[in-house]
Amino acid sequence: MILVTGGLGMIGAHTALALTGFGQEVVVTSHRRGDVPSFLAGDVAVETLDMTDRDAFLALGKKYDITEIVHLAGSSPGEDPIAFFRHDLAGLLNALDAARAWGVRRFAVASSLGNYIGRPEIPWHEELALPEADLPLAIVAFKKAVEPITVQSLQGTGIEPVLLRIGSVWGPLMDPESPIITIAPYVSAILRGEKPEARYADDGGDFCYAADAGRAIALLTTAKTLPHRVYNVSSGTRSTNRQIAEALEAITPGLHLDLIPGRQSGPGADPYLDISRLATDTGFTPAFNVTTAVADYVTWRTTNPR
Incomplete structure (x- = not known):
């Protein structure tokens, strides 16, 4: 079974939809949103979860046999960036803790096209070195930090990290x-x-349509093998x-x-974003x-x- 955190949000719900379309069993988590989109109703298990509650997160592993995690849950920054970073970092670390405890095969996590801010080249591709740059939003700064935290946390575990540099999804x-x-x-x-x-x-x-972004993430989550760790996810x-x-x-x-x-x-x-790597490794093309x-x-x- 595949766990999609933030699975009732826009990207999460469309990822869950694509995964079920591939024949996968899916459990989605949500904290504040309880309404299940009509296109998911009856097709996924739904769990209410505060991502910052480590015990509650780990308890999901006693209820479901989770083999992959797609971590898309996150909050919106308010006036206090420290409070935002503390909240979303706790959620990320709990998700990583769960991945290690359950021995999942793959851990895919939402990063951002904002990582490339400061690079003058167009299109942006995964081989570009990420520059030091003034970032416009706290959420962009956090997504840039997500990548090394994830990779370091999973080193030596056998769990495959997949860093999703997601474009502007709507x-x-x-x-x-x-x-x-x-x-x-x-x-x-x-x-x-x-x-x-x-x-x-x-x-x-x-601008990448949500159904396309969800299908791309689902392909990266279910691929038998992936030759790379970082993937741009967008319309290309x-x-x-x-x-x-x-x-x-x-x-x-x-x-x-x-x-x-x-x-x-x-x-x-x-x-x-250049999505040629995504296309080559998964066969993805925008619909x-x-x-x-x-x-x-x-x-x-x-x-x-x-």
Whole structure:
């Protein structure tokens, strides 16, 4: 059985969905969220778990025969970065403790594309040395620390660490007013009958649809062998506000979205992740492009609040 922590969140739920689609038995944990997405109902075991409670975490091993762990659980930083680091580090260490106690085969953990901040090369690939850089958010700093902590903690155990440098994931179950990945609030405004504020046409990023991210993580979790430790998980391409606006206009009669020519920061390009290693080692290819992802998300949001 595969354990997915944070398994009722956006990325976790889509990872669990992909794993069940591969015929795997899955148990997901969640702390604050109790509602099981319709696409998972009845297909996974669900456990309420405070990640910082070591005894409760280890007790899962008495109830389930867990062979792999996908650690995606985490909190959102508040005003106190120390409190955030303390909470999420405790969760990570308890997950690693459980992996060692249970002797799992593989431990996959969420890292971030933010690890590459400071590298001028585009696209970002796994062989790049990670620079010392000023990081914009506490969560990005923590994800950068996750990698060496995980590797050091599992040394000599026979447990295989898999470091998931996850891109900007969006889709069903994400915060509909997310201030970070703003596709969702853009769609939310349209669904309310409002006209979103004009955006720069050529601004964008590496936006990976949640179903694709979940399938990529599931492939990395279940692969018989993996020749690498670090994998970029994303769409492997750059999407722009122009493409998103055109996709929304194509499925919404009479909709016209205003765009500001060019990029807000001037000439240049937004970085994105090279996923050739992921594709070579697992056979992964994204099932969604901008057009199909936008259409699928709008359909989902017409009957779901997030």
